[in-house]
Amino acid sequence: MKRTTAVRHRRRSTSRALRRSGVLAAAMLTGVAVGAEPAAAAPPGKNLGPLIDGYQPYVGQSSCNSTEQPGVVSFRSMVLAAYPGTGDSGILRGCSVGGQSEHKEGRAWDWRVSAFTQHATADDLLNWLLATDKYGNRHALLRRFGIMYIIWDRQIFRAYNPDAGWQPYSCSGVTDCHQDHVHFSFGWPGALQQTSWWAGGSFGKQTVGFYQPSNGTWHLRNTHSSGPSDLAFAFGATGARPITGDWNADGKTTIGYYQPSNATFNLRNTNNAGPADHSFAFGPPGMVPLAGDWNNDGKTTVGFYRPSDGSFHLRDTLNAGPSDHSFRFGPPGMIPVTGDWNNDGKTTVGYYNPTDGTWHLNDQNDSSAAEANFRFGPPGMRPVTGDWNADGKTTIGYYRPSDGTYVLRNALSDGPADHVFNFGPASMAPVAGDWDKA
DSSP: OOOOOOOOOOSSHHHHHHHHHHHHHHHHOOOOOOOOOOOOOOOOOOOSSOOOOOOOOOOOSOOOOOOOOOHHHHHHHHHHHOOEEEOEEESSTTTTTSSSSSGGGTTTEEEEOTTTTTHHHHHHHHHHHHHHOOTOOTTTTHHHTTTTEETTEEEEEETTTGGEEEOOOOOOOOOTSSSEEEEEEEEEETTTTTTTTTOOOGGGOEEEEEEETTTTTTEEEEESSOOOOSSSEEOOOOEEEEEOOOOTTTSSSEEEEEEETTTTTOOOSSSSSSSSEEEEESOOOOOOEEEEEETTTOOOOOEEEEETTTTTEEEESSSSSSSEEEESSSSSEEEEEEEEEEEESOOOOEEEETTEEEEEESSSSSSSSSSSEEESSSOOOOEEEOOTTSSOEEEEEEETTTTTEEEOOOSSSSOOOSSSOOOOOSSSEEEEOTTOOO
């Protein structure tokens, strides 16, 4: 029951553009129809890392209540906001109406959309839910939302039998055949917002560590608290500057160093002593090293900041070669920072002004004006950035070199710290990452 009309979806962000390449493949695998360009694009994505929920088993309705479950309510709001020309055909159903239905437990929703005039719009959302993500997880968002099955236009997709793809659905009439709505039934974890899309604390929390330049040792901690190192090992060289990232896209942050004397990057895929897995030169000597996923492919690569002119130079692959992105942002002599400030999956840049303790963050990796400007902390600190609460968004913090204190905040604004603790001796080089893939 496949249809073969052309895919011409447009995406309004880099992360959506990357999803586009998976839409046709997902449709071929599942049998979802691919129509003309829809009036709106799928909801915004999240950068949730490679860890993912399993497929929902079939758990049919066994009780009846009048409570709309929070995961279903939030999913409905998200879809209706993304597709304003569509409607809501309801979550709840009366206990005496029809047979067994998850509507009666508040964990099913009917999205009002026409198979005759809005097929492309429905397919845009379904392709988004069923696409393989950048880590190779099939049907990724279906699993992250905890959706159990979908019925649409005489077909059903069962999460508990995903390899079967879309299968014929026996029915009679427009409504019974789900040609005037798409039906979504959720497992209980998705209905209660316990899956990875909603449960931010379950995946990808970043914590801090420090690099000791005097002996090239790393000390990493898995919690936002004082205490001993969870990992301690040597990897470095005299005069090296530490750098961290997910170099092999396995979901774990590991270590590396930049040697300013010869502009070489030396990166390791595990957090222990041993030889570098990647060694290459990039840029002139004496720069400030950077790390980030500049193109949202799931892999961290490198870059450098030139303090003399405030320019950033970023590379999309872990090897020698020219910059893939070069631009100026901010005045000379700042301290560069990087992060996914808006949770679109792409790392962008910013800078911390040590003279006044202000932060200036850019969502575009270009010379445009900063999207965020604020003060956090006193002047003269060492900035540190990370996703401290696993919500997919990088926020800010600072390290006080006088006493080895970390001060972290979960929002991109001035305000009180969410975490304050000492870790290690004074005057170390602070680092951040998800060391234990938790």
